[in-house]
Amino acid sequence: xxxxxxxxxxxxxxxxxxxxxxxxxxxxxxxxxxxxxxxxxxxxxxxxxxxxxxxxxxxxxxxxxxxxxxxxxxxxxxxxxxxxxxxxxxxxxxxxxxxxxxxxxxxxxxxxxxxxxxxxxxxxxxxxxxxxxxxxxxxxxxxxxxxxxxxxxxxxxxxxxxxxxxxxxxxxxxxxxxxxxxxxxxxxxxxxxxxxxxxxxxxxxxxxxxxxxxxxxxxxxxxxxxxxxxxxxxxxxxxxxxxxxxxxxxxxxxxxxxxxxxxxxxxxxxxxxxxxxxxxxxxxxxxxxxxxxxxxxxxxxxxxxxxxxxxxxxxxxxxxxxxxxxxxxxxxxxxxxxxxxxxxxxxxxxxxxxxxxxxxxxxxxxxxxxxxxxxxxxxxxxxxxxxxxxxxxxxxxxxxxxxxxxxxxxxxxxxxxxxxxxxxxxxxxxxxxxxxxxxxxxxxxxxxxxxxxxxxxxxxxxxx
Ligand SMILES: *[C@@H]1O[C@H](CO)[C@@H](O)[C@H](O)[C@H]1NC(C)=O
Numbered sequence: 001x002x003x004x005x006x007x008x009x010x011x012x013x014x015x016x017x018x019x020x021x022x023x024x025x026x027x028x029x030x031x032x033x034x035x036x037x038x039x040x041x042x043x044x045x046x047x048x049x050x051x052x053x054x055x056x057x058x059x060x061x062x063x064x065x066x067x068x069x070x071x072x073x074x075x076x077x078x079x080x081x082x083x084x085x086x087x088x089x090x091x092x093x094x095x096x097x098x099x100x101x102x103x104x105x106x107x108x109x110x111x112x113x114x115x116x117x118x119x120x121x122x123x124x125x126x127x128x129x130x131x132x133x134x135x136x137x138x139x140x141x142x143x144x145x146x147x148x149x150x151x152x153x154x155x156x157x158x159x160x161x162x163x164x165x166x167x168x169x170x171x172x173x174x175x176x177x178x179x180x181x182x183x184x185x186x187x188x189x190x191x192x193x194x195x196x197x198x199x200x201x202x203x204x205x206x207x208x209x210x211x212x213x214x215x216x217x218x219x220x221x222x223x224x225x226x227x228x229x230x231x232x233x234x235x236x237x238x239x240x241x242x243x244x245x246x247x248x249x250x251x252x253x254x255x256x257x258x259x260x261x262x263x264x265x266x267x268x269x270x271x272x273x274x275x276x277x278x279x280x281x282x283x284x285x286x287x288x289x290x291x292x293x294x295x296x297x298x299x300x301x302x303x304x305x306x307x308x309x310x311x312x313x314x315x316x317x318x319x320x321x322x323x324x325x326x327x328x329x330x331x332x333x334x335x336x337x338x339x340x341x342x343x344x345x346x347x348x349x350x351x352x353x354x355x356x357x358x359x360x361x362x363x364x365x366x367x368x369x370x371x372x373x374x375x376x377x378x379x380x381x382x383x384x385x386x387x388x389x390x391x392x393x394x395x396x397x398x399x400x401x402x403x404x405x406x407x408x409x410x411x412x413x414x415x416x417x418x419x420x421x422x423x424x425x426x427x428x429x430x431x432x433x434x435x436x437x438x439x440x441x442x443x444x445x446x447x448x449x450x451x452x453x454x455x456x457x458x459x460x461x462x463x464x
Contacts, residue, residue: 001085002376004294006073006074007059007062007071007072007073007074007091008071008072008192008193009069009070009071009192010069010070010072010155010194011193011195011196011197011316012072012196012353012354012357013155013194013195013196013312013353013357014070014155014312015070015193015292015355015357015361016360016361017153017154018046018061018063018070018153018155018362019325019360019361019364020154020360020412020413020414021120021122021154021155021412022120022122022123022412023364023411023412023413024118024120024237024238024312024409024410024411024412025238025408025409025410025411025412025413025414026153026154026155026408026409026412027116027117027118027119027120027122027152027153027154027239027408027409028151028152028153028154028406028407028408029113029116029117029149029150029151029152029160029406029408029409030074030118030150030151030152030162030165030166030404030405030406031109031110031112031113031147031148031149031404031405031406032146032147032148032149032150032151032166032327032401032403032404033109033145033146033147033401033402033403034145034146034147034399034400034401034402035144035145035146035400035402036399036400037144037400038138038148038173038399038400040082040084040138040299041263042134042173043082043148043173044081045172046169046172046173047078047080047082047136047169047398048078049172050078050165050168050169050172051078051079051134051286052078053168054310055074055150056065056072056074056133056155056156056310056311056450057080057133057134057310058074058075058076058077058078058079058134059072059073059074059075059133059156060072060073060075060131060132060133061073061122061130061131061132061133061153061155062130062428063129063130063131064129064246065129066296066425072121072133073130080132080134080135081134081136082137082138082140083134083136083137084137084138084140085137085138085140086140086141086399087348087359088142088230089139089143090108090112090141092109093112093115093139094108094112097111097114097115104410104441104442104445108139108141108147109147109404109405110241110243110405111402112139112147112149112154112238113149113241113405113407114238114239114241116137116149116151117239117241117408117409117433118152118238118239118409118411121135122153123298131153131154133152133153133155133157134152134153135151135152136149136150136151137149137151137203140262148305150165150169150184152314154408155311155312156296156310156311156312157310157311158296158311158312158313158314159294159314159315159383159387159406159420160296160298160307160313161249161297161310161311161312162406163307163387164307164308164310165254166196166309166406167400168308170396170399170401174399176446183421193262194311194312195297195311195312195313195315195353196354197351198297198301198302198303198313199297199301199302199350199353199457200300200301200302200350201302203347203350203351204350204353204354204393205257214352214355215355215358215359215397217327223363223369223370223377224232224288224371225288225289225290225320225378225379226277226281226287226288226289226415226418227371227374227376227379228277228280228416228439228443228447229280229443230374230438230439231437231438231439231440232438232440233372233373233374233438235437237411237412237435237436237437237438238411238435238436238445239409239410239411239433239434239435239436240433240434240435240436240441241405241407241431241432241433241434242431242434242441242444242445242447242448243405243429243430243431243432243448244428244429244430244448244451244452245427245428245429245430246427246428246429246455246456248425248426248427249429250456250459251423251426251427251428252426252454253459253460254268254428254455254458254459255423257330257458257459258333261330261333261334261463263333263334263337263338264337264384264385264386265386265421265428266293266337266340266382266383266384266386266421267334267340268329268333268455269331269333269334269338269368269382269419269421269430269451269455270291270293270333270336270337270380270382271288271327271330271333271335271336272329272333272380272451272452272454272455273291273379273380273382273417273419273447273451274289274291274323274332274379274380274448275323275327275329275332275451275454276359276447276448276451276454277289277379277447278323278325278327278449279450280446280447286322286323286324287322287323288320288321288322288323289320289321289323289378289379289383290318290319290320290377290378290379291318291319291320291321291336291378291380291381292316292317292377292378292380292381292382293316293317293318293319293340293381293382293383293384293385294314294315294316294382294383294385295314295315295316295317295344295348295349295384295385296314296383296384296385297313297314297315297349298313301313303351306314315346315349315350315351315353316349316353316381317340317343317344317352318352318356318378319336319339319340321335321336328458329380329454329455329458330362330458333442334382340384343417344384348463359377360377360413363375363377363413364412364413370413372385374438375412375413375414375435376414376435376438377413377414377415377416377417378414378415378416379415379416379417380415380416380417380418380419381414381415381417381418381419382419382421383419383420386421386422386423386428387420387421387422388422388423388451389422389423389424389425405431406420406422406431406459407420407431407433408420408433409433410433410434410435411435411436411438414435416434416438416439417426417432417433417434417447418432418433418434418437418442419431419432420432420433429450432444432447432448433459
């Protein structure tokens, strides 16, 4: 029997998340609406199994304030205790949350998601400076419905992890439902290495000169680019979400619009976001917008990792774009996508990783580096690849899955809009997380409505 890994110090990217999360950026939440009588015990068993399969889920984040360092300490046994909220305590929580604006009703699923995005156990260090990486709650709603919420520290959970986590949880709950044999899942030693230790050799080193220029352009670009209008820069911030949902027909046409131009959906989403932002500006002068694209590096690491290897293995590429007004969606989408693709071709996702992490930590220490101390470093962030939920309907029915939303908080340092897009049963479902009250719900609903109409009009006008 191999000895379980006991833990390790965090890597560079994980370290910057450890610095960001106390401020409110990097709390990953997966909120699931289910309609089936889900016994807490069954869910607890499934979560225990997940923790057995993935050491990072049963790790604690240990911080050493005097040394400003962090490490993962892996516990040998599962520890997550689901917090259960009955009908009346759930109702109390829902009532205590910001009342939604009249014209913008918010579902209980979304309200509870927002509530959890703003629960930060990593905010202050407790007695032994140790905090769980993984927390679970279950809220009861009227009419035999439940919202199950999984909350994780982003250093242990990127979007790929969240997607795999949902799938594995569904399988485990479904299996319990079918009373099958226990799945002999393979335990991965995933706690072992951070992304920096898995970058193919020769892809990181930059000459000191290039490094200096890049750092300079990064800081200039990111901290001096155009922002959305700030509504309230002084009040404490929390994360809120608005959703863009499209029907099958609209989705199909947008996807084929991307395919015919050889670009990915992230290019079209980013272009629509920039155009929507530009449309809110009164003057038509040139503006510079920063867009961050997250790319999952698992498949190009050495050794390559699978989607079932949990942790944070994404890297970010930041590009800035000058907008003059009057751009056409597809022209701009192609330009923006190619800027990202060319950056990736020249390995910037690896070579710039340390610089971006360094800048992120600098800005956290000195909010004044960002305009109005807003801590906004870009207009928006997108993911290179859309999550495709192939809807194993049998399983979803089995576990009573009705709807889910997965995203991460951004009210510390981050973009004004963080997009998390999913193709679900052929329909585009895109969650946009923003910092409130720096931006208001009305403002952001207006932004995503505008993005949607830009996207939809671009495929009807051109007869696509
Ligand atoms: C619901 O939970 C609250 C808090 O845990 C408890 O005080 C209350 O008695 C519970 N109500 C019911 C109906 O079980």
